[in-house]
Amino acid sequence: MEFELIERIRAHCSLGRADVLLGIGDDAALLAPPAGHELAASTDTLVDGVHFPQGAAPRDIGWKSLAVNLSDLAAMGARPAWALLNLTLPQADADFVDQFAAGFAELAGQHHLALVGGDTTSGPLAVGVTVLGFVPAGRALRRNGARVGDGVFVTGTLGDAVAGLYCTQARGGAWAQLGDSQRLALLERMRRPTPRVAAGIALRDQASACIDVSDGLLADLGHIARCSGVGIEIDAPLLPASPALLDACDEATRIALQASGGDDYELAFCASPAHEATILRDLARSGCGATRIGRVTAGEGVRLLDAQRGEIVLARTGWEHFA
Ligand code: ADP
Ligand code: MG
Numbered sequence: 001m002e003f004e005l006i007e008r009i010r011a012h013c014s015l016g017r018a019d020v021l022l023g024i025g026d027d028a029a030l031l032a033p034p035a036g037h038e039l040a041a042s043t044d045t046l047v048d049g050v051h052f053p054q055g056a057a058p059r060d061i062g063w064k065s066l067a068v069n070l071s072d073l074a075a076m077g078a079r080p081a082w083a084l085l086n087l088t089l090p091q092a093d094a095d096f097v098d099q100f101a102a103g104f105a106e107l108a109g110q111h112h113l114a115l116v117g118g119d120t121t122s123g124p125l126a127v128g129v130t131v132l133g134f135v136p137a138g139r140a141l142r143r144n145g146a147r148v149g150d151g152v153f154v155t156g157t158l159g160d161a162v163a164g165l166y167c168t169q170a171r172g173g174a175w176a177q178l179g180d181s182q183r184l185a186l187l188e189r190m191r192r193p194t195p196r197v198a199a200g201i202a203l204r205d206q207a208s209a210c211i212d213v214s215d216g217l218l219a220d221l222g223h224i225a226r227c228s229g230v231g232i233e234i235d236a237p238l239l240p241a242s243p244a245l246l247d248a249c250d251e252a253t254r255i256a257l258q259a260s261g262g263d264d265y266e267l268a269f270c271a272s273p274a275h276e277a278t279i280l281r282d283l284a285r286s287g288c289g290a291t292r293i294g295r296v297t298a299g300e301g302v303r304l305l306d307a308q309r310g311e312i313v314l315a316r317t318g319w320e321h322f323a
Contacts, residue, residue, distance in 0.1 A: 068265065085104070155267045276292065
């Protein structure tokens with residue numbers, strides 16, 4: 001049964017790459033990284049009821065399990081190449097596996113990524129994905145390079161994914177009155193995040209530090225501040241919002257979602273003002289665009305400021321396991 005499931009996965013993810021010398025089917029894959037590059041490796045686990053709602057569509061779980069991993073490679077400026085998939089399933093459900101693999105393969109195809117191995121076991125539903133990618137030697141984006149005077153930027157828009165989650169919960173108020181198309185736009189951001197791979201690659205040699213926004217903007221920028229030994233100020237009125245989010249809630253709620261809601265998978269990064277024009281042009285071309293939202297300062301920590309430069313203190317700054 002296990003082998004039939006693996007065969008199903010393999011059939012969906014049949015994309016071939018010349019640098020895969022041996023893929024699914026032996027004890028280990030054999031892979032040939034290109035000369036002059038470093039291998040970027042990252043892994044993330046999605047657990048039923050924690051990282052996706054119980055009863056989520058298997059296709060969306062397949063997409064998202066890869067998307068969150070590709071987002072980590074994007075934040076390093078790496079180009080994705082290979083993935084391994086660890087599937088834990090409550091039962092040998094061929095339908096589930098087919099749909100899951102179709103969602104996974106849809107995103108893998110967009111990035112010319114080959115699935116080269118994995119493991120399939122029984123137990124409570126969980127999905128672990130490991131991604132491998134390349135970055136030219138010495139050019140990866142890290143968290144520790146931000147300098148006082150740099151601008152702080154973010155790709156795309158913030159807060160939609162958590163707003164999407166709210167739309168699935170019975171929250172009443174404005175959320176209940178949202179039109180179908182707005183609701184769908186927000187839900188789509190939660191179910192099928194877009195990893196900013198092209199943006200990450202464009203930021204090589206341009207950004208001084210980069211991270212993907214998975215836990216919440218302020219929490220994730222906190223990692224850059226700590227690793228770089230700097231402070232960060234964010235101007236709340238500059239945070240980019242989608243039209244759907246602008247319509248969905250009042251300003252205070254929106255700012256809280258943008259600053260602390262997780263799961264957006266945008267890139268937050270710092271860059272010298274000398275690179276700003278090039279970055280904004282290149283990221284507009286890459287499709288997602290970017291917005292300057294603040295600055296790197298001396299000191300430590302991340303502060304969210306209103307239009308009068310007063311500090312906005314939020315109840316929570318991001319998502320944390322075991323909190
Ligand atoms: P082993 O017993 O040597 O670990 P497995 O029976 O677990 O081998 O897997 C057989 C082959 O199928 C291996 O090449 C493995 O990488 C691949 N494989 C197993 N599960 C998956 C999966 N969920 N996705 C992709 N490849 C898988
Ligand atoms: Mg195995």
